[in-house]
Amino acid sequence: MADFEPKIVAFVCNWCTYAGADLTGTSRIKYATNVRIIRFPCTGRIDYMLLLKAFDEGADGIIVSGCHPNDCHYTSGNFHARRRWIMFRELCDFVGIDINRVLFSWVSAAEGSKWADVVNTTVTRIRELGPYTEYQKVAKHPIREVTNG
Amino acid sequence: MTIDKRIVRKEALEKLFEILKQNNRTIFAPVSKNGKTSFKITESYSSIEKDFIQTTQSSKESVFPRTEKILDFTKSKNSLDAKPFDILQVPEVILWGVRPCDAMGMGELSAIFNWDSKDEIYNSRLSKTTIIGFSCFKADESCFCTSVGGNPGNIEGSDILFTRLGESGDWLAEIITEKGVAIVAIAQDIFQKTENQDKNKYLAEVPVKFDRETIRKKLDAFFESEEWVEQSLKCIGCGACAYVCPTCACFDIQDEIHGKSGSRVRCWDSCGISQFTLHTSGHNPRAVQSQRWRQRIMHKFSYMPERLSVYGCTGCGRCSRACPVDMNILEHLISIQEVTL
Amino acid sequence: MSKIGVFVCHCGENISATVDCAKVAETAAGYDGVVYSIDYKYMCSDPGQSLIKSAIIEKGLTGVVVASCSPRMHEPTFRKACAEAGLNPYMCEMANLREHCSWVHEKGDATTEKAIDLVRILVEKVKKNHSLNAIKVPVTKTALVIGGGIAGIQASLDIANSGHKVILIERDPSIGGHMSQLSETFPTLDCSQCILTPRMVEVAQHENITLYTYAELESLEGFVGNFKAKIRRKSKSLDEKICTGCGQCTTKCPVKKIPSEFNEGLGKRTAIYVPFPQAVPNKPVIDRVNCTYYIKGKCKVCEIVCPTKAIRFDQEDTIVEAEVGAIVVATGFTVKQPDFFPEYGFGKYPDVITGLQFERLASASGPTLGEIRRPSDGKVPEKIVFIACAGSRDPAKGIPYCSKICCMYIAKHAMLYQHKVHGGKSYVFYMDIRAGGKMYEEFVRRAIEDDGVNYIRGRVSRIYEKNGKLIVKGADTLLGAMPVDIDADMVVLATAGIANEGSEELAQKLHTSYDSYHFFSEAHPKLKPVETNTAGIFLAGACQSPKDIPESVAMASGAAVKVACLFSQDELTREPLIAVVNRQAAPVFSSCVGCFLCVSACPYQAIEKEEIKNRTGEVIKTIAKVNPGLCQGCGTCVAFCRTKSIDIQGYTHEEMYSEVMALLNEY
């Protein structure tokens, strides 16, 4: 899979991880180019449907990251998020979605190097797993002329 | 044309299946799974369900798929390039094991799809589908084809209709259309000449339960009846009845877009679902389930005969079997016939 | 049809060194809806900004994407620029090409591709953006200050002096708090009451301050600028208007043996009492628990002796409702009653006392009129031992933190003792001496060097009585943990400062958070030390953690300024990035079905019930409604709502969805 460049979407909160990623920048720490960040106000805002959409549209991996427990700018958004993730992750596993492709993390505004590390670990992991063809086959499934049978 | 009748020996039926496969036709035949029988692309004769009264879903899907592409498009900066679905792509299909009520349903679908404009995609699918019907030697209490102008051995809609000749296990084949003749042509020795046979004694008993003409006439004055409310109170408004129905043809148009390219697809819809008539404004002309239920019955037994001079029901009884809350169409039609205005 | 402008910034070399900015601009120009796309050296510079402004005007842009640094850096800059050119500021988005791309990747195609993606994501988002207007909420320019200690007093005075109304409520009969109990104050040794009482009087006389003593917060509703507070004024069994505070009643009251709270139990008071001579207001209250009349139903001596007939035995608590715009919580702290030190024999030996009790002994207004006499027999102690960290810094005792003030007041105590008891010997057992602060270290040195206080670095294992002496068994860790026994006449425990009782309950009433020790939590440990997570509620003094006087006063003034800032505007403007529940035409009204599961998901109690009524006034539907004053825009409800009936402005379903689509598809 040398020529395989994973597409990875990162859903992050504005106050901790986004700021943390900014710090990675200001500290000029280098990391893989495969990740694209989408900014949310809080991990509590991250809709599980968006994770599915990312896979639908061809993402090979997903990072979801926010404030450490007790650090949430909104006091408890991340606690709510955590509970949802716990359940949603179980469900995904049960329907056979490859949960190794979704990496959850807490990255604070002060953890610039951790962000770089999170990105690099994810990219390495996804490289090993390869493109998520299993899902994409279903997602990009050409609408069959006759869908029964 | 006078219908040519042939005998097909018990064991020869499988041969016919093989021959059709060799002529690389896509064959849809009834297959059972989770206790439900439905039409699936079938490779082997053995996998075909032989002992069933009726499939869960009708065979309409081969001519009117639940989801079908009608065009592809690509947007570029200030233009849009649309590529309509190429009807030449439609495959040659054999529908094997269709019950007469389903075959008859094709005619009713055709009436709908050719009512105002001619639906090219539908028509090409139908023209490329050969329907091999099998008469019913069994029926259940949901069946009422005989009340809606059909019967267990009805040839209407089939290209070839097989009727099992009792214990012998041999089959009477009625070659009804050109497509039927074409099949015989490629399997000459399977279709043997025969003296006239009376298939009726081998057919299932389906007593007549009501008279559709009476009902049609009655419905004209029935619109405001309380009966609709009575009947539909237990209806939970799903689309099961419409989706298993051989003649329901309502569809929704959806665009599936990925960036600059996408496809426009048509997919089944049902008048039983409240969103069906919901306006953007929030107004819903059919606000309650009784109005939706009324629409279903009126459409099949009043509007269709009126506008398309065909009825929208072939008595297959699928909706009654599929209904999660036991809305039984036969029961309701009978009570409509009996209730005094 | 959107007309989007894309402005790619080189940030000097910062971006252009690794990203091909021209290519980014060029590619963006190709996107549907992009009518203008350009790269420039410094977008944040004046020429850069005017580039954007003129494009908005000339091309009639409906949306702007600035591809430069982090929005956390320059979003305000560019949104302001857009606004100046007549484009709604919220139609401007920033793609973070610097912190998230050019600075973290090497030069190359992959880096430029990423930059292009980041731009495309925001181009697609901004197409879905809506013009938003800042939210305006009215402000009631009255502050509620809870707690009449030095912090509460300072905050009240500062707010009042900035021209705003203040309601100050105090749980006890008099304001003054702990500071009024203190003798002298470190590091200057000036008399606590002498510097406090003028402030107390000022509070009582200030035209902008309404003072309710013997009162507590009953409940609080509303949000920043618009709180509704219910205040319970406990019955004083007295008509304050006609009471002259002559003191007849207190001198005549037959119940004289009640331990005085003000004197930490070392002195006695009567059932109808004024806590201390300089109390404000200087009018008595009847302590119904101990009053003979309330117990036995007869006595009424006070009523008889009262020259103005001000006593009201049947008086009931009254509830005052007040509308306030901001709240300062200054409920202070208390000290751990060290009865959980069986090893120190507190309670068993009357001469083992707390630091606060020592303050009373050393205070001229105290039970001994300022002479250091031990409680048991009134004898002047010749040897006295002070034990630091009694409870503090002791996880085993449940108080891992440092109470901060003890090191200083112990030094002060020892010093006062040395000054008052000539030839007396004083010892201090300590773990570390924490004397950070102006003139603090010097103060401690003075105690050790000039006044000869013996500091012993070590803990005390136990105290027991042996022929009239308190044997303090300790160790000197600086002498290799050599055991030290001192036969003391008196022992003073510097007991840990802890959260006031009921602080947890109060925090819940206020919907603010509190830490694991039940001290109130500040919004940010560094940058928002006086704010809480609830807008409009501020903290002052030791209710946030143990503090000395200067710190409390400084914090109080800080809180006061925050309140003044709030009150300096007639309307509050808030970022409109908040949640809204959709509304539709009748008969739907809203897709919300009113399950109200969102209510528990909201960290701010911002979700209310809205009843939709028909013409005849009957409720046809009850749906959720987000209170724009309370909502902070976290969006937790949005991700939770099944029907997707709540959406959050600035991060809407459509916006976030199109970002994902844009990220992964060809455009």
Added chain:
Amino acid sequence: MDELRKRAKELLESKTISVVIGYEEGTYNRTRALFVEKPEEASKLIFDSRCVLNLATYITKQEVKAKGKMAIAATIPVMRSIIQLAYEFQVSDKNLLVLGITPESNLMEFKDLLEVETYIHKFEIEINASYREKLDKLAGMTQTERWKFWIDELSPCFKCYACRAACPMCYCHRCTVDFNQPQWIPVPSHELGNLEWHIMRAVHLMGRCIDCDGCANACPLGIPINLLNKRLLEDAKRHFGGYQPVLKGDHLMSTFKPDDKENFIR
């Protein structure tokens, strides 16, 4: 059964109740919902082991609600649904009287929903052995095998939404699938559309599904979609101590504990 008829008759005669929701003999040896408004029709009411349809689905149906105060013949699953619906402000003592039917098929009338709550809390929500087995079988598969299993099981789904319509908790006027700005769930019933529809539904039923199997029974194509909900019930139990409908208190998914345990967030 006679008790039920008798009580229904009384309630209707005394006009304290305008409609009694129960079961009647249906067609082909099936039972179905009956709405009794006239006392004399109370005799049509039946109850036996065939009565598995979750009648709670009807108490949020506007046409039924419109009739006035409802009484409902409620088995334990139905009662559970009612309590969850009450928690979500969809029914209340004001418009509903519960005629409980105990596992021994005895009538048990409840003064109010509080009593119903207390009663149902005597019974844990238990996943029966045969489903247990199915769940374990799936748990034993590899991720890819599970994926194949579900894609294959769900592919026949033609989105008639019978599962939704039959579910008492799916009372929303506008379901997420009907939300089209953006179109979260593809409308067409292709593999992706089906997968996402059923995942979404399962998520929305977390901490709300009382495991009545109504969805699976309703599915005309016999798709075992209730396995999803059952699995989530299990997970809720493992992670958060399980789910039991209540009238007041925290909702499993809109609340949290600061010490919720997980092992996957780094």
